[in-house]
Structures are given as structure tokens and as C-alpha cells.
Amino acid sequence: MLLFLSVGLLQATEVANAWELWQVRNNLGGSYTQTADIDLATSAWEAGKEYSVKDIVISNGYAYYCTTAHTSGDSFEEGKWTKMWEADKGWKPIGTEATPFTGIYDGGGYTVKNLYINRGADEQTNNALEPANGENHIGLFGYVTNGSNANAEIKNVGLINPKVTGKRGTGALIGKVMIPSNARYKVITSNCYVNGDVDSYVKGFGATGGLVGANNSNRRQQVPVIQFCWTNINVSSTHQENTAVNPDDNGNAYNIKYGGIVGCNETGVTFDSYAKGNITGGDRVGGVAGCSIDGAVIRCYATGNVSQKIVSQDTSGVGYVVGAIEGMLPPRLRWIFRKWHSSILLLSHWR
Numbered sequence: 001m002l003l004f005l006s007v008g009l010l011q012a013t014e015v016a017n018a019w020e021l022w023q024v025r026n027n028l029g030g031s032y033t034q035t036a037d038i039d040l041a042t043s044a045w046e047a048g049k050e051y052s053v054k055d056i057v058i059s060n061g062y063a064y065y066c067t068t069a070h071t072s073g074d075s076f077e078e079g080k081w082t083k084m085w086e087a088d089k090g091w092k093p094i095g096t097e098a099t100p101f102t103g104i105y106d107g108g109g110y111t112v113k114n115l116y117i118n119r120g121a122d123e124q125t126n127n128a129l130e131p132a133n134g135e136n137h138i139g140l141f142g143y144v145t146n147g148s149n150a151n152a153e154i155k156n157v158g159l160i161n162p163k164v165t166g167k168r169g170t171g172a173l174i175g176k177v178m179i180p181s182n183a184r185y186k187v188i189t190s191n192c193y194v195n196g197d198v199d200s201y202v203k204g205f206g207a208t209g210g211l212v213g214a215n216n217s218n219r220r221q222q223v224p225v226i227q228f229c230w231t232n233i234n235v236s237s238t239h240q241e242n243t244a245v246n247p248d249d250n251g252n253a254y255n256i257k258y259g260g261i262v263g264c265n266e267t268g269v270t271f272d273s274y275a276k277g278n279i280t281g282g283d284r285v286g287g288v289a290g291c292s293i294d295g296a297v298i299r300c301y302a303t304g305n306v307s308q309k310i311v312s313q314d315t316s317g318v319g320y321v322v323g324a325i326e327g328m329l330p331p332r333l334r335w336i337f338r339k340w341h342s343s344i345l346l347l348s349h350w351r
Contacts, residue, residue, distance in 0.1 A: 017054050019065040021112070022084050024105070025094045029147060031104045034157060041114040047074050058087045058099065086270070090116040093142025093175060100178075102147040107192070108159020115140055115172065118164035118192040120238050121177035121205055130203065131167070131239070137175035138166025138204070139213065144177050148186040155190045155214065158348060161200045167237065169255070171206030171213040171263070177224045179217035187224040189215075195234035196277070203238045206246075207257045207264040208291070210235045210277055214257075215268035220294065225248045226270040231260055237282040240309040255282040257290035259323065260302050271298035283312045286323035291315075294327035 012031040012037045015021050018040055024032055045057040045064075050073070055066040064081035085092045095101030121134030127128050137143045140159065154174065162172045169176035172194045177187045194202075194210050207214040209230035235258055246254045257263040260275025275288050279302075284291040287302025300321060308318035317324025 001102065012104075017065075018056055018076075019067070019082060024101075025092075027103070028095055028099060032106065034105075034107045034110045035196045037111045039113045040116065042087070042116075045072070045076055047072055051080075052292075056084075058083070061087050063087055069294075071135045091140070093117070093137065093139055094139075095141050095143045096205065097137060097143050097176075100143040100145040101141050102145055102152050104150075104153045104155075105141070105157070106153070106155055109156050109158075110142060111158040111160050113160040114128065115159055115162040115163045115164060117162075117166065119167070120170075120203060121167050123238070134167035136168045136170075136206065138170040138176040138212070139164065140173050142175045143169075144174055144187055146179055146187055148184050149185070151185045152275045153188045155188070157175070157192050159192075159194045161197050162194060162202070162233070163200055163295045164215070165203045166208075167191070167204060167238075168206040169213040169263075170202060170208045171211055172202050172231075174212045176207070176214040176229070177212060177216060177268070178214070179219055179222050179224055181218040181224045183217075183219045186217075186222045188227070189229065190227045192229045194231040194233050200233050202233055204258075204263070205238050205242075205309050206235065206254050206282075207290075208235060208237070209261055210275055210313040211264040212262045214264040215262045215269060215270065215295075216264060216266040220267055223295070224268045226262060226268070227272055229261060229273040230275065232276040233260075234277045234279075234304075235260060236280040237309065240280060240282060243310050243312060251313065252315070253283055253310065255310060256284040256312060257323075258282050258284070259286045259288055259290040260304060261288045261300070263290045263295070265291065265295045265297060265322075266293040268292075269294045269298065270300060271296070273300050275302045276304055278307070280307045281309050281318075281323075283308060283310045283316050284323040285318045286322045289322045291317065291326070293325075297322050306312065317329065 082264040121131030
């Protein structure tokens with residue numbers, strides 16, 4: 001057993017810079033270990049400037065990573081740079097709904113600084129239909145689900161001063177976690193944090209959280225877990241007073257579910273975590289979780305201001321910890337709650 005674990009650890013791919021982090025998308029089921037702090041800050045390319053490996057510049061509408069140390073000439077030399085994301089849109093999340101991340105990412109206690117994503121919907125008049133543009137599942141990791149033979153894990157990483165804007169399912173670390181109905185394994189997010197300065201933010205249009213946008217499962221026997229995490233960042237709706245109805249969500253508004261840790265905690269569990277930022281919806285707005293549907297928020301707290309901007313249905317809610325709560329605990333969580341009822345706080349509409 002020890003030999004097996006040692007071999008597994010040796011097979012993890014090291015991630016030490018922006019280019020190596022960018023390449024995680026090339027093997028979404030892989031195992032990765034971050035070995036240094038990574039800065040994603042960019043600057044405009046300049047002629048006659050000395051550049052080093054790891055520098056990131058904007059040229060021709062894209063962010064480029066320096067692969068060869070050099071002094072720049074009169075024109076941009078693409079052979080000494082590697083193209084990454086579109087400059088206006090910022091970082092392209094790792095994993096999509098069609099090709100999700102299913103592996104293990106261990107941040108090793110290191111940080112990712114200055115994450116910038118601008119993939120939200122354009123501003124428009126409130127009460128209009130759902131904005132047609134913008135992108136869902138936005139974060140450093142976009143869409144995460146379980147592996148076929150193991151849990152997917154994102155752990156031990158901190159995000160410093162992110163500026164993240166997306167549409168539905170937006171978080172600084174993960175846009176959306178979804179476990180399918182036939183899953184044998186789960187998704188675990190642990191020992192992660194988001195720490196922003198006064199200019200940092202996470203903004204979305206539904207299911208938006210400081211750490212994870214949506215922490216969901218279609219299989220009650222395999223619940224996604226957020227544990228031992230914290231955030232210090234402001235979270236808000238990009239269209240705060242929009243009351244347009246989502247026909248695919250039982251007549252609820254699109255503009256719901258905003259939380260300091262997680263926007264939507266549906267058949268998920270979030271425990272031993274806290275949030276310090278201000279949360280502004282929308283509807284279903286909570287300091288830790290915007291809503292918890294058939295899930296649980298356990299031993300968590302929040303210290304920021306919480307502000308609800310619309311009331312969409314009877315399931316509307318606002319709270320310092322959880323905005324709205326519905327349904328029943330998954331079977332395993334019910335057993336745990338009964339066993340440990342004297343030490344567990346299940347927090348819902350406390351305000």
C-alpha cells in the first residue's frame with residue numbers, strides 16, 4: 001500500500017507557473033501538484049524591453065507567456081511567446097460541461113494571484129429576458145465532476161486578489177460542481193481560500209459564490225463536499241434587480257443564489273468554513289450559502305453584510321449564514337446529523 005501511494009505521488013504533474021497551469025486543461029483527469037506561487041497579472045507588450053521567462057504580456061488581443069528570455073525589438077516576436085487567453089475575456093476556465101475536470105489538483109499551500117475573468121453578460125435593463133450573451137461555469141476551474149475511479153479533488157490552494165465575472169455558476173475557484181446520477185465517487189474542495197483586496201470581486205447572474213458557484217449533485221448517495229475553506233471577497237449579482245423568470249427552474253427567477261462561500265449548495269455539504277465579504281443579490285442571498293437544497297451547511301459562519309435585492313417566490317430568502325433552505329438531507333447526512341446532533345449546527349434562516 002505504501003509503495004502504491006508513493007508511485008501515485010511521483011506521477012503527479014508539477015505546476016509552477018502560468019503556462020503549466022494553463023496546460024492542466026490538456027489532461028483533465030490528471031493529478032497535479034502546485035510547487036510555487038503563480039501570478040497571472042499581465043502588462044502591455046513594449047518594444048525595447050527586457051523580458052524574462054514567466055512574464056505575461058498582452059499583444060494582438062491575447063495574453064502571451066514568455067518562453068524565451070530576450071530583449072524585445074521593434075515588433076512582437078511570437079516565436080518567443082506562447083499564446084494563452086483572450087485579453088478582453090481573461091482566463092479561460094479549466095473544464096467545461098462537455099469536458100469537465102475530473103482529476104486532483106493539490107495547490108501545496110501555494111497561491112494563484114491576480115486571476116482576471118470577464119465573461120459575464122452585458123448590462124441591460126432589469127426585468128428583461130435572461131441575457132443572451134455571457135458564459136456559464138466560470139472560475140479558475142469551470143466545471144468539475146467526479147472521476148470514474150476516484151474522487152475529484154481541488155485542495156490546498158489560495159486565490160489572491162481575483163476579479164471574476166461570469167454568468168450562471170460563477171466562483172473564484174470553481175464555477176460549478178456537478179455529480180451525475182450514476183456516480184460512484186464525489187468531488188471534494190478542501191483547505192482552499194480566496195482573499196481579495198478592496199478592488200477584488202466575484203460577480204455573476206445566478207449560482208454565484210466567493211469560492212464555488214454551484215456545489216451540486218444528482219445522486220444523493222454521493223454528495224459534493226466543501227470543507228475547511230474561507231473567503232474574504234465581495235460577491236454580487238451582475239443584474240441585481242432583474243426578476244426575469246427561468247422556465248427551466250420551476251418558475252424561479254434567473255437572478256438567485258449568492259453566497260460568500262457557495263451560491264447554490266444543492267445536495268451538497270459545506271462545513272467548517274467561513275466568509276468575511278459582503279454579499280449582494282438577487283434573491284436567495286446568504287453570508288455562506290445563497291441556498292441549501294437537500295443539503296447542509298454545518299459549523300460555518302459569516303461576518304459580512306448581506307443584501308437581498310428582489311423577492312421572487314415563496315422560496316425567497318436572505319440570511320447571515322444561508323439565504324434559503326429546502327428539502328431533506330441526503331440519507332448519509334441524516335445519519336450523521338442524528339448521531340452528532342449535539343455538536344452540529346445546521347443553519348438555515350437565521351438572521
